[in-house]
Amino acid sequence: METNICIAGFGGQGVMTIGKFLAQAVTDSTELNTVFFPTYGAEQRGGTANCFVVIADGEVGTPKADFMDDLIVLNNPSLNKFIDTLKPGGNLFINDTIVTDEIKRDDINIIRVPGTEKALELGNGKVLNVIMLGAYIGYTEVFPVDVMWSTIEHKLAKKASLLPLNKAAFDLGLEYGRKNK
């Protein structure tokens, strides 16, 4: 088993955090191997940011595979840049609120999540990434939901006041993921 995931969006949307949380959960709570590979330009906010996560039961080879099993896109440029790297039958998770470009493939599964909209409804646009992460775990169950949440909880330990907001965002995402199965 080897799952290759690409997460892409604008700098500041929390792309790297999704990838790091996935890799951290794998490291802490499973016997699986993982690699997190970030790529970014020189920009901080507003530039493009993307990262690759590999989850495997054996040795991880290429940190950035030629083709992806799962693609999580948070903005239009990322959709257009990476859509052709998704394997036939692969899963595309889109932040449906702002990813509005036409998806020119009919051989993939599309999981639409109104991430930005729901994050703003929850009162903080920054939880977009946690919603998308919830949707990803809910749909793929690449590892158990509890494992993911306990990692988020652990990572946010120093900002405990943010836990309820993130829990709400994660659960909302989970629901979208499960609903789309």
Add this chain to the structure above:
Amino acid sequence: MERVLMKGCEAIAEAAVRSGCRFFAGYPITPQNEIPEYMARRLPEVGGQFVQSESEVAAINMVYGNAAGGVRAMTSSSSCGISLKSEGVSYCAMARLPIVYVNVSRGGPGVGTIQPAQQDYHQATKASGNGGFRMRVFAPATVQEAVDMTYAAFDYADKDRNPVLVLADGVIGSILEPVVLPPQKTEEEVAAIKDSKSEWAAVGHQLGSRAWINPGGWDNILYENCNKDADAMYQSWADEAEAELYKVEDAEVIITSYGISARISKSAVDALRAEGIKAGLVRAKTVFPFPNKAYDAINYDICKGIVDVEMSIPAQFVDDVKIAVDGRAPITTVLRSAGNMLSKGAIIDAAKAML
């Protein structure tokens, strides 16, 4: 053993501290900034010293000074920054100072890109400065290997009294992977390491038994004798070259590489095997000394060709492969450079074309 998720650069820095490194000087450059950043926080915790120097030249000379004082000392940089350190590394080699330095290499030549590449191979293995000195050069393919090699590098440096280079790349430096960290040397062990150097190090001697840390001199005969001693040491390393042989025995096509490229190559070998194609991998773990003997394990009666894979245009690693293979099989190359990643597919296609 507990595994922790660490970024390559930070894991290298932690491994150095655990190996007893107590001085680091460096100057910022992407993609290795997390090494000095980590050291700035970590070294004071163990009574070590961190200096963000005014330049790469200053950093390597501060490392020279600390190594001369018997302290395990390190610097790091990336590609063009490593070029700036060349003079100081050569001085360390002549003065027979044990230092460790890390090149988290990026695209080049010139200023280069900030993305990963392997374009410093010849510089690393053949001419890291003037004068023809040699060093052990380790090429990690995973974060775990980067940790283990950095940890061991300090022992090799002390054993040889010579610089050691860890030749990483921007991928190894920036990925996060689970690693098992080696044990931290105790303060007593660190002190004992320093004490073991007191015979030659500038640590304060009685009158009449002065320590000379000398990067040069005017006596031609003496100088040549130093070169002969160093050469004998370089020759003695030949049997210590390290390589990984993967599914080589029955291979009809061999992929050969090092560092991050070898890791991608290994997954290409698995993909080829899954298609029923007998592919194998020869991976250099030390690129100096070069593991020539590893290439003798190839069965040249059935091996139809060798694919050299590296993130460098023009190819460089291939020059050493040619010497090791010595005409026993044809060699082709799969190359990228300037911060562009290799694709597994391109390696698979090249391997199939050899059959």
